[in-house]
Amino acid sequence: MALKVYADRMSQPSRAVIIFCKINGIDFEEVRIDLPKRQHLTPEFREINPMRQIPAIVDGRFKLSESHAILIYLACVFPGVADHWYPADLFKRAKIHSVLDWHHLNLRRGSATYVLNSVLAPALGLPLNPTAAAEGEKILSASLAKIESVWLKGSGRFLLGSSQPSIADLSLVCEIMQLEMADEKDRDRILNPHKRVLKWIDDTKNATRPHFDEVHSTLYKVKEKLKQLRSDGIIETGSIKKTAPVSKM
Amino acid sequence: MALKVYADRMSQPSRAVIIFCKINGIDFEEVRIDLPKRQHLTPEFREINPMRQIPAIVDGRFKLSESHAILIYLACVFPGVADHWYPADLFKRAKIHSVLDWHHLNLRRGSATYVLNSVLAPALGLPLNPTAAAEGEKILSASLAKIESVWLKGSGRFLLGSSQPSIADLSLVCEIMQLEMADEKDRDRILNPHKRVLKWIDDTKNATRPHFDEVHSTLYKVKEKLKQLRSDGIIETGSIKKTAPVSKM
Structure with a gap:
């Protein structure tokens, strides 16, 4: 099952996560959460991220929110990510x-x-x-x-x-x-x-x-x-x- | 040379870093930066942290600010820190x-x-x-x-x-x-x-x-x-x- 990225491209941290996935060839499904339509406040999205913020990801059974934490996680678990994005040093x-x-x-x-x-x-x-x-x-x-x-x-x-x-x-x-x-x-x-x-x-x-x-x-x-x-x-x-x-x- | 921690104990992130060092037996020197006396704005402290915020650390030639980044760094470089503070998982x-x-x-x-x-x-x-x-x-x-x-x-x-x-x-x-x-x-x-x-x-x-x-x-x-x-x-x-x-x- 591919990584799911819950995002609205009008949200700046959402864009950072989407660009990161694309540039690093990470296979993902983008799930639009429309902020002006308040889709981040629905009971369905609450199951994804109880903090009701985007971006959020679901990777298999693992759920994660906060864009910086997500970027670090993706850089660590996907083997194709070049070191300069999040150096091992x-x-x-x-x-x-x-x-x-x-x-x-x-x-x-x-x-x-x-x-x-x-x-x-x-x-x-x-x-x-x-x-x-x-x-x-x-x-x-x-x-x-x-x-x-x-x-x-x-x-x-x-x-x-x-x-x-x-x-x-x-x-x-x-x-x-x-x-x-x-x-x-x-x-x-x-x-x-x-x-x-x-x-x-x-x-x-x-x-x-x-x-x-x-x-x-x-x-x-x-x-x-x-x-x-x-x-x-x-x-x-x-x-x-x-x-x-x-x-x- | 021991780790230097620049801090004011009235600052909450300063206290977190100091407690972390003490509980993990990290040898450090606490350097008081008195916030009400505006010591974080002096030219001397600017050399330590140009962002003029505390806490900040100097570990040998390495300087670092932001308490979360400092806590992660200390957990990673000091071998005596128990895994539960910042798990390897x-x-x-x-x-x-x-x-x-x-x-x-x-x-x-x-x-x-x-x-x-x-x-x-x-x-x-x-x-x-x-x-x-x-x-x-x-x-x-x-x-x-x-x-x-x-x-x-x-x-x-x-x-x-x-x-x-x-x-x-x-x-x-x-x-x-x-x-x-x-x-x-x-x-x-x-x-x-x-x-x-x-x-x-x-x-x-x-x-x-x-x-x-x-x-x-x-x-x-x-x-x-x-x-x-x-x-x-x-x-x-x-x-x-x-x-x-x-x-x-």
């Missing part, structure tokens, strides 16, 4: 754990808070919150500055000075990709001060093509839809008018 | 990663937000924020309910049905111990609905004595000091009067 591995742990309350918290409160909230039945968006942007910008000055220091193209990507590069870049949904001016304001981050995003995309773009195609479509709605004046930067058909994004 | 290990990953944006986020905004803020030069405290309590209570219904389900005394504690038990229980600083009524309101959690906290304390109490003695002293200030009417539940000598706690 204890010191390199420890540094990757450190980046992934840091991610939760820094880059992820900042990015998710910003995108939720400046763009996504209405699609989830919540109000936009400019104050929360500003707080999210502050954490996000500080996190991007830290990535640039600490983990992208040195000569390697990837985090921790590596010449090839690890699961940390994949996880963090998928997170930053959520900003594709923001207004272009806002995205540029947040990302453009960090030239090394921009280059690293490109390098990670290039190292994981064509899977990176294929798995992000849903996000790119939503980006275009939002761009059109903004250009038509139906939604504004940082606020969506009540008439916008956001629930159908 | 890939499936058990994956589940521990899952708990630790979940911790960041759930239990830690809820607990830290609640304690900061209802008790600690003035000691750090920040205002108390009852709205943020209420939001923190909501996340914290939901997290405690999940721990009880998901990870403490089954017959084992510890998380994931284990009969002995892992690094996840230690990390999560140290987090919950921050509530010792809250008013007793508040702590009871938050913790008492979760009887299995209360028993698990006791079981984890018992399994790690005498180190657990010794490392928490600083916290217990602050708890008594706060209790006295509350009883003298100098600080109130959820708010500290301007005259309170909180910066000297």
Whole structure:
């Protein structure tokens, strides 16, 4: 029985897991859990992951949630995964754990808070919150500055000075990709001060093509839809008018 | 050269690392980084951890931050560590990663937000924020309910049905111990609905004595000091009067 990956491609950790499987030739079945339709809250999905979050996997009798734990598990149990994704070397591995742990309350918290409160909230039945968006942007910008000055220091193209990507590069870049949904001016304001981050995003995309773009195609479509709605004046930067058909994004 | 652990015992992840070293007989030197004195922001500490967070370790030439990454590293490189702390079994290990990953944006986020905004803020030069405290309590209570219904389900005394504690038990229980600083009524309101959690906290304390109490003695002293200030009417539940000598706690 193939590995099952329960995911929604609009969720950044879901995309990281799907790209990882595809690039490493892991045979898997993708089971769509539609977040706006609240499919993660159904009794059926509760049997898969009682924490009611995606991504989650079922591998035979084994169930697992949390994308970082899933990426580590897959790197360890599937023999075809190249060492650079999750090195056997204890010191390199420890540094990757450190980046992934840091991610939760820094880059992820900042990015998710910003995108939720400046763009996504209405699609989830919540109000936009400019104050929360500003707080999210502050954490996000500080996190991007830290990535640039600490983990992208040195000569390697990837985090921790590596010449090839690890699961940390994949996880963090998928997170930053959520900003594709923001207004272009806002995205540029947040990302453009960090030239090394921009280059690293490109390098990670290039190292994981064509899977990176294929798995992000849903996000790119939503980006275009939002761009059109903004250009038509139906939604504004940082606020969506009540008439916008956001629930159908 | 012995392992150096940079820590402040008022910090919950610092305590988890210190207890882990003591209980496993790891030879280490504890270097106090006084958070209220902002010693984590000095240029000297920046050389140890550019993320300016504690705990951090230096093991020979190797530097590492983030408590979960540190606990995993120590469990892997020090030969005397019993398997139950971080099992070699890939499936058990994956589940521990899952708990630790979940911790960041759930239990830690809820607990830290609640304690900061209802008790600690003035000691750090920040205002108390009852709205943020209420939001923190909501996340914290939901997290405690999940721990009880998901990870403490089954017959084992510890998380994931284990009969002995892992690094996840230690990390999560140290987090919950921050509530010792809250008013007793508040702590009871938050913790008492979760009887299995209360028993698990006791079981984890018992399994790690005498180190657990010794490392928490600083916290217990602050708890008594706060209790006295509350009883003298100098600080109130959820708010500290301007005259309170909180910066000297």
